[in-house]
Amino acid sequence: MNKFSWTIAVGLLGAAVAAHAAEEVKVGLMLPATGTYARLGTAITNGFKLYVDENGGMLGGASVSYATVDDESDPAKATENANKLVKRDGVDVLVGTVHSGVAMAMAKVARGSKTLMIVPNAGADELTGPLCAPNIFRTSFTNWQPSYAMGPVLLKKGIKRVVTLTWKYSAGLQAIEGFKESFTAGGGEIVQELTLPFPNTEFQPYLTEIATLKPDAVFVFFAGGGAVKLAKDYAAAGLKDSIPLYGSGFLTDGTLAAMGGAGEGLLTTLHYADGLDNPKDKAFRASYEKAYGAAPDVYAVQGYDAAQLLAAGLAAVKGKVEDREGMIKAMAAARIDSPRGSFAMSPAHNPVQDIYLREARGDINPVVAVAAAALADPARGCRMK
DSSP: OOHHHHHHHHHHHHHHHHHHHSOEEEEEEEEOOSSTTHHHHHHHHHHHHHHHHHTTTEETTEEEEEEEEEOTTOHHHHHHHHHIIIIISOOSEEEOOSSHHHHHHHHHHHHHHTOEEEESSOOOGGGGTTTOOTTEEESSOOTHHHHHHHHHHHHHTTOOEEEEEEESSHHHHHHHHHHHHHHHHTTOEEEEEEEEOTTOOOOHHHHHHHHHHOOSEEEEEOOHHHHHHHHHHHHHTTOTTTSOEEEEGGGTTTTHHHHTTTTTTOEEEESOOBTOOOHHHHHHHHHHHHHHSSOOOHHHHHHHHHHHHHHHHHHHTTTOTTOHHHHHHHHHHOEEOOTTOOEEEOTTSOEEEEEEEEEOBTTBOBEEEEEEEEEOOOOTTOOOO
16 A cells, blocks of 8 residues: 555544544434324424524534334324334434323334433423423423413403313313413413313303303413404404413414414413513524425424523533533533523423413514513422432
8 A cells, every 4th residue: 555545544433433423313303203292293393493503503512313203192102103213223312202191102102211211292281390300491381381471461451250171081181270270370260161072162051151151251272273263253253352262382382274264363371472572482483484485383383492402401511411410510501592482491391481462463473562471380299310
């Protein structure tokens, strides 16, 4: 081998050693890619990858690779799917998901295997309550948070008697409990709690009962197609102008265009809104629209912040993902510069965040005010070990 060839060989060997020595984090994205929640899963994935791309494909000094599973929003398949990512694919962190039942099964796998997990949407109170663990974090909300913030809003408006309506499933029931807690603590009265089976959208009997009860207002938890149908039926029944309708923000997020004007003026509470006056949100929205040709929503924000939180942990350990304890400590202490506004983690690893009052206008939900500043979920049943 001549000198020139030897130099090339040594150079190539050095590059190979350097590449091998580079830190890497393998992210397991377990999100819905098909079915009802596919659009939400796409937005979360887009938000997560946008932050990674903005940082040159790196998080906290480690290059990022992905393993993905379509969770199909099916709790029956959740344990098997999570185990595929952990045991077969050897991921360092699980990121998921939208459906609370799937997320709770994922959390049990994460607890058992001590795999780091970040929840970018599912609002089940249990995830940062009884199922809390040092290695489990959430960058979204609890079902309790947005609804709890609405209680004082209605009381300030002089509203004293309210009927509640939701699907009879975990997310809806937890959301209603959050509203009830703050509203009744301030002297409000729940006249009647109405529920219908999920995903039933035959609202007429319930609207007839509301008209008979004549409450000051109605508070609801619905999302997606159910939210669209409710808003249309409520307006068609002539109730919108006589008995105001309120809800957590999922009532009008991503649904206003389909409501065809029936949602105009509805007031909702959520941890994100259109028109937030902060530089981070303006930059994020511009970057997201450039990358994906669409405006971001709350789900994209939650995915983006999941990547930010993981980056905070990795930066603290210089990209060495094997230092799990160091990562957990840094993530628990992190303050995230989010498009929604800066937030920190509660002791249960849930965002302590502002909840905004929004008023539907056209196809957007502009911010009206901060309904609850730095609201922390009570994390009932959480015992960190």
